[in-house]
Amino acid sequence: MKISFLILNAYGMGGTIRATFDLAGAMSERHDVEIISVFQHADRPFLPLAPRVRLRSLVDLREGAKVRWPFARKAARLSAQESTLIHPEERAYASFNAWSDTVLVRELRRLRSDVLITTRAGLNLMAARFAHKRVVTIAQEHLHFEAHQPGIFEEIRTWYPKLDAVVTLTEADEHDYRNMLDGAPTRVFTIGNGLPGGPRPRSRQENRIVLAAGRLVPVKGYDRLLKAFVRVAEERPDWKLRIYGEGRVGEKLVRLSVKLRLHNNVTFMGSTGDIQGELAKASIHAVSSRFEGFGMTIIEAFASGVPVISFDCPRGPREIITSGVNGLLVPADDVDALAEGLIRMIDDEEGRRRMAESALLAARNYDISMIAERWEKSFAELGR
Numbered sequence: 137m138k139i140s141f142l143i144l145n146a147y148g149m150g151g152t153i154r155a156t157f158d159l160a161g162a163m164s165e166r167h168d169v170e171i172i173s174v175f176q177h178a179d180r181p182f183l184p185l186a187p188r189v190r191l192r193s194l195v196d197l198r199e200g201a202k203v204r205w206p207f208a209r210k211a212a213r214l215s216a217q218e219s220t221l222i223h224p225e226e227r228a229y230a231s232f233n234a235w236s237d238t239v240l241v242r243e244l245r246r247l248r249s250d251v252l253i254t255t256r257a258g259l260n261l262m263a264a265r266f267a268h269k270r271v272v273t274i275a276q277e278h279l280h281f282e283a284h285q286p287g288i289f290e291e292i293r294t295w296y297p298k299l300d301a302v303v304t305l306t307e308a309d310e311h312d313y314r315n316m317l318d319g320a321p322t323r324v325f326t327i328g329n330g331l332p333g334g335p336r337p338r339s340r341q342e343n344r345i346v347l348a349a350g351r352l353v354p355v356k357g358y359d360r361l362l363k364a365f366v367r368v369a370e371e372r373p374d375w376k377l378r379i380y381g382e383g384r385v386g387e388k389l390v391r392l393s394v395k396l397r398l399h400n401n402v403t404f405m406g407s408t409g410d411i412q413g414e415l416a417k418a419s420i421h422a423v424s425s426r427f428e429g430f431g432m433t434i435i436e437a438f439a440s441g442v443p444v445i446s447f448d449c450p451r452g453p454r455e456i457i458t459s460g461v462n463g464l465l466v467p468a469d470d471v472d473a474l475a476e477g478l479i480r481m482i483d484d485e486e487g488r489r490r491m492a493e494s495a496l497l498a499a500r501n502y503d504i505s506m507i508a509e510r511w512e513k514s515f516a517e518l519g520r
Contacts, residue, residue: 137515138168140249142259144228146173146191149182149382149407150351151432152255152278155329161186162330162508172243174236174259183409194239211235221265225285226258241266251515253303257288260302264295272518274301278429280451281312283355289316296322300518303327303511305430308451325514328456329432330507331439331499337416338441338496341489344375346478347418347442349411349433352383354426357447359385361424362392362402364475369401372482377402377422380414415440419488420481424474428452438462438499443491445477462495 141156160169169189176193185191196203203211214235221237222229240259244252244266251272254263260275267273275296281304284292296302296313297320304310310326317324346365350356358379365377379389379402386404393402408414411433415421421437423446431452434444438456444463446453447470459465464481466473481488 137251138249139163139170139251139253140247141169141171142252142254142263143171143173144231144256144259145175145177146171146185146193147176147178147181149409151329151430153181154183155278155430155432156255157181157183157185157189158330158332158504159508159511160189161332162504163511164188166512170249174240175231182407194243195236210238214238221262222258223261223287223291225287226256227279228256228258232258244268247271257284257292260299261291261295264298272301272515273299274303274514274518275299276303277309277313278305280306280427280429281309282450283427283429292316296320298322301325301514303514305329306451306455308455309429323514323518325510327507327510327514328502329430329435330504331435331502332504336412336439339416339419339492341419341441341485341492343417343419344372344482345418346375346377346420346422347380347415347437348377348422348424349380349408349414350425352379352381352386352389354385356381356383357424357426358389359392360447360469360471360474361422362389362396362398364424364471364478365398365402366396367472367475368478368482369398371479373401375401375482378405378414378418379403380405380408380411382407411436412440415442418442420445420478422474422478423447423453425449425453426469431456434463435499435502438495439502441492441496443481443488443495445474445481447474456498458494458498462491462498 163169171191173193175195177197217234219232219237222232253274254260255276263273299322301323302313303325307326313324421442421444427450434456437444447468448465449468457463464477466477
C-alpha cells in the first residue's frame, strides 16, 4: 500500500511534525510511505526521519531556490498574491499564497497514492475538494474541535463529507465531529499519537528541574507558567524551570521572566532535537496550555518516567493524565492552583517517584506499533 502524508512544513519542529514522522516511520516497515511537505525552508528536517520514508516538498522557500522553467514567472507573480483557496481563518493562512494554491491543487489532482493523510484543517479541506476520487482521503485533526474559527467550521460542514474519514486525537473530539457530520458518509475514528520504540533515557527523579516544551505561542500559556513559578522560586529557590522551544512570543516571554525577577530560576533553552534526553534530566513536566489537541509531550514525559502537572484544559490532558496517579490535573486557567500543584509535587518526593513508575506503565499504551495497527485497521474498514 502506498501512503502519503501531507504536512505544512516538515522542516521545522513541533508536535504535529514529530507525530507524523513517528507514524510514517512505523508504517514504512510494511508500506510504501512518503511525506509531502507543502513548504521547505531548510536543507534537511530538524527532527529525525526513518530512512525508509521519502520526503519531498512542493514550494521551496530556501534562499536562492529556483522554480523550474517554464513556471518561474508564474511563480513570482502568484507568490505576491494572497491565497484564495485557503480560508483566512486557517491558523497558517499567512504561509499560503496563490502560487502555493496552484501547486497544491496540481499535486492533489495527480496524486495516485492508496491513502492520503492530511494533517491540518486547511490541507484537509484542500484534499476534500481536489484529491482524486480513487484515493482514500483521511483528515487528521491535531487541533481540538473548539479551536477552529466559525469560518473554518462552515468549510468543514461543506467539504468534510467529501472525505473518507476524519481521525481525531481524543474521544471528546470524535463525539463532536460525529455530531457535526451526522448523516454524512465520512467515518470518524479516535487514534492518539504514538511513541517510537526503543530504549529511552529515564529520569532518576534527582534533579530539581521542571521542564516545559513546545512552541512559544500564546496557546501554550507559558506566561501563566512563569507567573506560577514566581511562587515556586520564592518558596523552593533551588528548583529551576527550563523551557524548550521557539516561537513568535519568545522575546515577550523573556521580558516577562525578567519583569517577574525569575532570571535565576528560569532558562529559555531554545529548540532541541532530543526532547527525550532533556526530559530525562527533569523531575516534573509542566503543561500550561490554554487548550491542547492531544499533548504529545505528556506521553513523551511518561516514557521517560517524568510525572506531568497540567491545567485541565480542553481536551487532551484529561484523557491521558490520571490525576494523583501519573501526574496532577489542576483547574484550567487557575495560576495559583498550578503553583500549589508544583510545590506539592516538589515536596512529595516519594509520591512523585510513585507517579513516575505509573507514568512509565501508562506510556506503554502509546507504543507506535500499536498506534500504526489501529491506523491499518481503519484503512481496512474504509476499503470495504
